[in-house]
Amino acid sequence: MIRIVEVGPRDGLQNEKSILSTEDKFHFISALTESGLKSIEVTSFVKAPAIPQMADAAELFGRVKSELSDKGISFPCLVPNLKGYETAKTLGVKEIALFTATSDSFTKKNINATVDESFERMKEVAEAARADKIMVRGYISTAFGCPYEGTIDVKKLISVTKRLFELGVYEVSVGDTIGVAIPMQVRSYLRALKSEFPVGKLAMHFHDTRGMALTNIYASLEEGITTFDSSAGGLGGCPYAKGATGNVATEDVWYLLNSQGLDTGIDIAKLAAASSFILEKLGRQTESKFLKAYLNTGKV
Amino acid sequence: MIRIVEVGPRDGLQNEKSILSTEDKFHFISALTESGLKSIEVTSFVKAPAIPQMADAAELFGRVKSELSDKGISFPCLVPNLKGYETAKTLGVKEIALFTATSDSFTKKNINATVDESFERMKEVAEAARADKIMVRGYISTAFGCPYEGTIDVKKLISVTKRLFELGVYEVSVGDTIGVAIPMQVRSYLRALKSEFPVGKLAMHFHDTRGMALTNIYASLEEGITTFDSSAGGLGGCPYAKGATGNVATEDVWYLLNSQGLDTGIDIAKLAAASSFILEKLGRQTESKFLKAYLNTGKV
Numbered sequence: 365m366i367r368i369v370e371v372g373p374r375d376g377l378q379n380e381k382s383i384l385s386t387e388d389k390f391h392f393i394s395a396l397t398e399s400g401l402k403s404i405e406v407t408s409f410v411k412a413p414a415i416p417q418m419a420d421a422a423e424l425f426g427r428v429k430s431e432l433s434d435k436g437i438s439f440p441c442l443v444p445n446l447k448g449y450e451t452a453k454t455l456g457v458k459e460i461a462l463f464t465a466t467s468d469s470f471t472k473k474n475i476n477a478t479v480d481e482s483f484e485r486m487k488e489v490a491e492a493a494r495a496d497k498i499m500v501r502g503y504i505s506t507a508f509g510c511p512y513e514g515t516i517d518v519k520k521l522i523s524v525t526k527r528l529f530e531l532g533v534y535e536v537s538v539g540d541t542i543g544v545a546i547p548m549q550v551r552s553y554l555r556a557l558k559s560e561f562p563v564g565k566l567a568m569h570f571h572d573t574r575g576m577a578l579t580n581i582y583a584s585l586e587e588g589i590t591t592f593d594s595s596a597g598g599l600g601g602c603p604y605a606k607g608a609t610g611n612v613a614t615e616d617v618w619y620l621l622n623s624q625g626l627d628t629g630i631d632i633a634k635l636a637a638a639s640s641f642i643l644e645k646l647g648r649q650t651e652s653k654f655l656k657a658y659l660n661t662g663k664v
Numbered sequence: 665m666i667r668i669v670e671v672g673p674r675d676g677l678q679n680e681k682s683i684l685s686t687e688d689k690f691h692f693i694s695a696l697t698e699s700g701l702k703s704i705e706v707t708s709f710v711k712a713p714a715i716p717q718m719a720d721a722a723e724l725f726g727r728v729k730s731e732l733s734d735k736g737i738s739f740p741c742l743v744p745n746l747k748g749y750e751t752a753k754t755l756g757v758k759e760i761a762l763f764t765a766t767s768d769s770f771t772k773k774n775i776n777a778t779v780d781e782s783f784e785r786m787k788e789v790a791e792a793a794r795a796d797k798i799m800v801r802g803y804i805s806t807a808f809g810c811p812y813e814g815t816i817d818v819k820k821l822i823s824v825t826k827r828l829f830e831l832g833v834y835e836v837s838v839g840d841t842i843g844v845a846i847p848m849q850v851r852s853y854l855r856a857l858k859s860e861f862p863v864g865k866l867a868m869h870f871h872d873t874r875g876m877a878l879t880n881i882y883a884s885l886e887e888g889i890t891t892f893d894s895s896a897g898g899l900g901g902c903p904y905a906k907g908a909t910g911n912v913a914t915e916d917v918w919y920l921l922n923s924q925g926l927d928t929g930i931d932i933a934k935l936a937a938a939s940s941f942i943l944e945k946l947g948r949q950t951e952s953k954f955l956k957a958y959l960n961t962g963k964v
Contacts, residue, residue, distance in 0.1 A: 543957070546923030547882060575916050575953035576923070579879045582847060608957040616875050623846030623876070653875035653951070657843070657908040 366626045367403065367591045369537070369567060370396055370614060372642070374405040374442055376599025377417050379610055380646055386420040388645045390427045395638035396596060400629040401614075403438040405461065409448030425455050440501060444475065449489045453496055460493060462486045462533065463503035466520045469512035470505060483527055490531040502533035503569070508553065509544035511604045518556045525557060525566075535565050537593055540580070542604050543573025547583035554587040567591035570612045572651070573602045577612035578620050585624065592617055597639030598651040613652035615639065619664070632664060666926045667703065667891045669837070669867060670696055670914060672942070674705040674742055676899025677717050679910050680946055686720045688945045690727045695938035696896060700929040701914075703738040705761065709748030725755050740801060744775065749789045753796055760793060762786045762833065763803035766820045769812035770805060783827055790831040802833035803869070808853065809844035811904045818856045825857060825866075835865050837893055840880065842904050843873025847883035854887040867891035870912045872951070873902045877912035878920050885924065892917055897939030898951040913952035915939065919964070932964060 373393050377384065389407075396404050406428050407421040421441070428439055440459040443449045452460055464482040465471045471482050486502075493500050504524050509515050521538070528536050538557070550568075557566060568584045568591070570577040581592060594617045600610030618630050636658055643650055650656060658664060673693050677684065689707075696704050706728050707721040721741070728739055740759040743749045752760055764782040765771045771782050786802075793800050804824055809815050821838070828836050838857070850868075857866060868884045868891070870877040881892060894917045900910030918930050936958055943950055950956060958964060 547920075548924050572953055574919060574957050575878060576920065578875060579882045579920060582879045582882060602957075605957045605960045608960055609953045619874060620847075620876065620879060624848050651953070653872055653909045657874050657902075657905045660905045660908055 365590070366621050366628050368401060368614060368617060368628050368630065369591065369593045370401045370404045370596060371569075371593050371611060372396070372596035372599040372614065374408055374418075375593075376595035376611055378408065378415055379600040379603065380417065382646050383416055384645055386423050386427070388642070389420070389424055392638060392642040393428055394432060395634070395641055397432050397435050397437055398631075399635040399638055400631050401437070401635070402629065403440065406439045406441050408442035408444070409452050410444050422451060422455060425452075425457065429456050443489055445485050446488045446492065449492055453492075453498065457498065459499040459501065460489070461501045461503055462489060462528075462531070463505060464524060464528070465505035465510070466516045466524050467506055467510040467513045470510045473512070474505070479524065483531075486531055490533070494532055500531070500533045502528035502531065502536045503539055504528070504536060505539050505541040507538045507545075508540045508549055509542060511542050518553045521553060522556060522560055525561060529561065529565070535567055535591065536561075537567040537569045539569035539593070541569070541571055543571035543576065543602060543609070545570065545580050546576060547579050550580045550583045551587055554584060554589065558587065563588045564590065567593060569593035571602060572598065572609045572612045572616070573605055575609075578616055581612070581617060581620060585626075596635060597643050597655060599642065599646075609651045613650065613655060615655040615658065616652050619654040622664070632658070665890070666921050666928050668701060668914060668917060668928050668930065669891065669893045670701045670704045670896060671869075671893050671911060672696070672896035672899040672914065674708050674718075675893075676895035676911055678708065678715055679900040679903065680717065682946050683716055684945055686723050686727070688942070689720070689724055692938060692942040693728055694732060695934070695941055697732050697735050697737055698931075699935040699938055700931050701737070701935070702929065703740065706739045706741050708742035708744070709752050710744050722751060722755060725752075725757065729756050743789055745785050746788045746792065749792055753792075753798065757798065759799040759801065760789070761801040761803055762789060762828075762831070763805060764824060764828070765805035765810070766816045766824050767806055767810040767813045770810045773812070774805070779824065783831075786831055790833070794832055800831070800833045802828035802831065802836045803839055804828070804836060805839050805841040807838045807845075808840045808849055809842060811842050818853050821853060822856060822860055825861060829861065829865070835867055835891065836861075837867040837869045839869035839893075841869070841871055843871035843876065843902060843909070845870065845880050846876060847879050850880045850883045851887055854884060854889065858887065863888045864890065867893060869893035871902060872898065872909045872912045872916070873905055875909075878916055881912070881917060881920060885926075896935060897943050897955060899942065899946075909951045913950065913955060915955040915958065916952050919954040922964070932958070
């Protein structure tokens with residue numbers, strides 16, 4: 365069994381230009397819950413002007429909680445700081461995600477903090493979450509390469525991963541958020557990570573910017589990884605290569621895993637229906653080749 | 665060193681709706697020869713009404729021969745029957761490609777012949793080519809799955825491969841021409857083929873219809889394959905899934921191979937320039953995610 369963490373409503377929509385109504389976002393998440401996904405990242409509790417798409421975080425999470433919380437699905441939310449955490453906690457969020465990166469130049473541009481400073485912010489939140497018995501997941505952006513610093517030394521990745529586990533996160537999502545990882549690097553970095561941490565506590569988060577996401581996932585499977593982040597319909601773009609592809613599509617991941625005989629618990633027809641709904645609202649086509657073929661032929 | 669057989673001018677353009685001028689096709693092929701590619705399939709000697717894009721086969725090959733033949737590049741041409749062979753021979757073609765498939769229902773729709781009948785046609789041509797010292801390459805369509813018969817039994821694939829080698833072809837291109845192969849199947853079918861034939865005489869030909877081409881190539885590399893067919897810019901479509909992706913893009917294949925430290929002799933900037941030229945003439949965008957990112961960022 366492979367666990368998919370669906371990040372479309374947060375990581376995906378955050379990088380889409382069209383601002384959707386809360387109603388549409390809720391309908392999308394509701395449709396995703398029908399597909400068999402067991403973990404769906406809902407939103408991000410950032411300051412409203414920072415990411416306009418996330419301005420309705422409280423309202424959206426409120427609806428998810430009141431209407432969808434009986435389905436046994438985890439609905440994590442991204443939390444950038446203690447203020448966001450307090451809001452999330454008040455609304456009844458049961459799992460949060462914290463994020464950092466491997467390079468100061470990236471975190472400075474992204475959240476106006478060095479990596480060390482990001483750990484100071486995360487530490488406050490992680491301590492509060494531990495006291496409140498709220499689960500915490502950790503994200504590392506630019507795990508393999510950084511748009512400003514190039515290829516990242518695996519020692520830096522190991523160091524940041526270690527510091528996240530020390531904060532008490534239950535899992536670290538190792539993110540190639542700019543889509544530069546290559547299979548050979550994935551295997552070698554994963555071997556290094558596995559020598560330090562249990563493989564079951566590592567998730568892989570690939571972007572398909574250079575078409576390498578599925579092959580990187582295949583390489584990760586060969587190293588024993590069992591959790592992957594992905595975005596329904598391939599929602600999201602890439603801020604570092606205009607017009608390029610963003611998050612790997614959940615449908616693509618499903619097709620690869622299914623073809624390898626690996627169960628995800630996902631009903632592909634229902635997942636494709638959820639993606640089709642939101643893509644239509646965004647007025648765009650999917651970048652997922654599998655989803656295109658599936659929608660055209662009506663079969664896998 | 666991995667050998668790439670560029671099939672864009674033939675397999676790619678054959679599945680593009682816009683009919684290009686001979687001048688544009690020649691310019692494209694000429695640009696491809698600058699990129700370091702050592703084998704470029706030029707055209708197909710079919711009857712003119714059958715495939716309008718190939719109606720200028722004689723004129724196009726004539727120009728290639730007179731202007732590009734001093735570059736040490738192989739310019740194979742597809743030949744469907746003895747009549748096409750005679751034309752090709754007269755024009756000075758030094759390498760031809762023959763084609764068949766694994767299933768009667770496919771060959772009947774495609775070339776109005778059973779698989780056995782296709783071998784009768786190919787036998788005449790192969791015998792003539794042997795006498796004329798013209799090299800012959802063999803293609804198998806629907807090696808893994810057929811749009812009419814579903815998954816193809818590996819025994820059928822082995823049988824057709826064997827019959828092609830018996831005709832005297834120097835290499836068999838094992839084609840997933842409808843893009844249904846999956847990595848697990850690729851590995852198991854390749855293991856079966858390798859138990860019968862030298863791996864160095866097998867080439868893999870993948871279509872990216874369901875986004876699986878690069879992962880299938882990665883799996884093929886793990887089985888020791890060293891020759892791949894691909895199409896510059898991802899030219900071509902898929903007649904069995906309207907609007908879906910066709911041949912895997914040579915740029916995608918280059919990116920994967922290069923990232924694995926495998927040399928192809930290709931200059932990616934020159935290859936991308938050739939693809940950009942022809943895509944503009946066709947009035948379409950590439951389906952290659954790597955090429956999109958490369959053209960946007962100007963770097964690998």
